Amino acid sequence: MDFELSEEQRAIAQMADSLFVDHCHDDYMRQWDDSGEPIMAPLWALSIETGLHALAIPEEHGGSGLGMTELMVVLQAQGKALAQVPLWRHQLAAATLAQFAASLCGAWVDKAASGEALLSLSIDGLNHALGIELHGQATGAGWSINGRVAALSLGAQASAALVLVEVEKQPRLLLLDLSAAEIQKVPAVLTHGESVADLHIHGLTVEAGALLPAEAVAWLELRSVAALAALQLGVSEEQIRRTVAYVSERRQFERSIGSFQAVQMSMADTHIAVEALRTALWQLVYRIDAGLPAPSEALATAWLACEAGHRIGHVAQHVHGGIGVDLTYPIHRFLYWSRGLCLAFGGSAANLERLGDWLNDNDKLGWKYDLEEHQAL
Template identity: 70%
Template sequence: MDFELSEDQRAIEQMADSLFSDHCHDDYLRQWDSTGDALMVPLWALCQETGLHALAIPDSAGGSGLGMTELMLVLQAQGRSLAQVPLWRHQLAAATLANFALGDAAGLAAEAARGERLLSLALDSLGTAHGIALLATPCVEGWQVDGQVAALPLGGQAHAALVPVRVDDQIRLLLLELDAPAVRRSCGVLTHGEAIADLQVEGLRVSADRVLPAAALSWLEPRAIAALAALQLGVSAEHIRRTVAYVGEREQFGRPIGSFQAVQMSMADSHIALETLRSTLWQLCYRLDTGLPAPSEALATAYLACEAGHRIGHVAQHVHGGIGVDLTYPIHRYLYWSRALGIALGGAAACLERLGDWLSDNDKLGWKYDLEEHQAL
């Protein structure tokens, strides 16, 4: 098997890494914290200028038409630099509309590719105990929508968003125009700096094409998991790199603490968790890009992303000691991001439960193969 990236993929990776690392250094992040801005506007403008905002949008809608592998490379670079820009939500929402929406709803994808409209999405309610609190019922115009959406990323800044909605006994995706009079927004900021808004929807009437076909959610969810896991991979890789540098310099009892066996074993466990996530994420992106089904691969990747973020964050904070909780020192940012990404993925326990349910319903050899058990013997 050939795991090498193509020249074009390497060029995209290097461009993204250079763009984010040059912009999001520690001094800039410290300054940005005090601005109260919803996103890094100059950096988002550079993403649009370089085309990073439209990599995964189909070329039929004006995007680059690339796959999840290319987007994964960019999101890893974003995660390493903790860049607050809506790269994956914007373009995966646009890609979903380009592939599944009808009528003027599909035109939003082209506007997103041109940078004229900012799109968002939130699938967090799929994995929460409260479930989906947005309900669509048939009416003369098409659908009447009522309910709530909690913590929609950039809900106060985006023009439209894709959110899960209950339609009869199904869960579908709704294209929600956020400036509609029937939508009330209460804006806030998450711990890691991401701007969000709680939505209250009362008596909103939308046309029939605003509720996407059932296949749209099945297409979008594994790609959203891959995007969040790619961010987690980047965040955790930088978390480890900075921690290794710290334990190599911090001295106790006359020698660097990185020479202590307990610290070395903890860092080794962190590295194993990181590489486990990397291999499952690459497999997931490969399957998505080649059109292979990947429901269990996505759930396994989500679980390992939650586990890696938790384990690496815990170890990093532990070996940093007191300075790890000093907000003037940058390591806490990576812990905040890891926790936020784990919550967005639904948490390790919920992901593992969903994976267990899938395995109980499929007589296949785990999540890695598409073979019947007797065929693999």
């Protein structure tokens, strides 16, 4: 397997890194904390101008038609900068519509690719303790929708969203036009600054084509895991870089604290965690782009992302000492983002349980081979 990026992929990564890091410097982030704005509007405009908002949207709808590898390197740069722009949800929602409902929902995909409309998505119900709280029932005109969608990212700002709905005891993806009068929005802000809204839906009727085929859920979940893991990889890499710089400069007992063995071992553990995540993520995006099944790879990547975020976040805070809890110092933002991403994954325990169930039901070495165990020996 070749893990080298192509020249085009490296160019995309460099452009994204320059765009996000130059914009999201520490002074700007302090201003952003106090702004109350739901999105970094100037940065989102630049993302549309450079085409980063439509990398994964098919070319026939005005996007770039690229794969998860290209989106991964952009999201890694976004995570490094902690940039509050809806890159992955916007284009994966559009890509899912293009894949499974292009004939009926193609107009939304076109608007997403042009930047005319903002799309969002939520599949948190797959791992949420309360399960899917939105329910659909067939009617003569299509589907009657009632229930709740919790903490939809940019739910008050987006034009439409893909959300999970339970239909005949099965999860399905539903396209919601968020301008519908039957949708009540309750806005809020998550700890790491992401604007969300609870949707309370009563008596909404949608046409039959708004409900996507059952296979769309697994298709989108794989790509959502890869996107979230890419963000976590960027967050953790920058968290480690900043922490290494700090322990190299901070002196105690006439020595840099980075020379203490306990600090060195803790930082070594963070490097191991981030490299394990990187390897799992690259394996996952390779299989997605190659059209190979990757259910166990996605679950393992989600678990590693949760574990890496937790371990690296808390080690970074610990070795920073008292300054780590000073909200005027930037390191706390990385811990907030790691916690937010872990919640988006559903937590490490939930993903480990699902991976255990998968291993119990499958006799293949799904992580490395597509062979039965006796063939792989």
